[in-house]
Amino acid sequence: MEAISAESLTLGYGEDEIIKELDLTIPKGKITVFIGSNGCGKSTLLRSLARLMKPKNGSIILDGNDIANTPTKKIARNLAILPQSPVSPEGLTVLQLVKQGRYPYQSWLQQWSEKDEEAVTYALRVTGMDEFSDRKVDSLSGGQRQRAWIAMTLAQDTNIILLDEPTTYLDMTHQIDILDLLYDLNQTEQRTIVMVLHDLNLACRYADHIVAINNKKIYKQGDPDSIITPDLIHSVFGLQCQVTCDPICGSPLCIPFSKGRHLNDVKQQSLTELTNKL
């Protein structure tokens, strides 16, 4: 069963087409990760799923309805998005930012409730941001700020969570903490998670479903074990690599070749030849 689907989706800016006639199904209750090179359209696609941009063509279906005709608050109670490089209003504190995640539940009749308070406290705690709640967001380090935004996204308490490079700026411990937290939300509460990740090895560890985007289309999609191969990495990223097995999780582990340091004799040999010529 799908959480969101896109049909014949064409996206772009002005005359430029970034994504062309793409069909996509995001499986419900699973973790889906978009991968692809810089500028291939991952953020554009993710933003369109949250109706932050209007398709040039095609439609996005959430809960059986085209999101183009769904009230904003209804979408926001179903789906939260953490965009890439979000900007917060100047002077906002972490607590004020995270409270904004509860906006879809507020109305004229429904004022701030105990449930809102609980959701905010929970989000601050699990992201390790409770100690920063009175700090101004623009005074935080890059990683702290990223966690404040993740807290806001979690406070929205939605079944579908979209995150664009959530681990950017985070040190290794916080990367794993955040991904483990999302995994936990997925496992215990069957939340649907859709992320853009650049770290292919973490993508392979956490994803049930990987969507590789290239040339305005889906190049390949499926579970990491069946789709991540040296051929795919070469076609999508133009990079030669070896794919081996993550010794901790058993998922595919991509090790890129490089012109720099190398543990083989070939470079040593050519260096010797070069030196001999001089």
Ligand SMILES: Nc1ncnc2c1ncn2[C@@H]1O[C@H](COP(=O)(O)OP(=O)(O)OP(=O)(O)O)[C@@H](O)[C@H]1O
């Ligand atoms: N607001 C905009 N106006 C015009 N062009 C844009 C705009 N936003 C993105 N683009 C262009 O659309 C293309 C896709 O951008 P997008 O941000 O979706 O890529 P991405 O796959 O998320 O890349 P990255 O990995 O660098 O985040 C790029 O060529 C980019 O320059």
Ligand SMILES: [Mg+2]
């Ligand atoms: Mg992006």
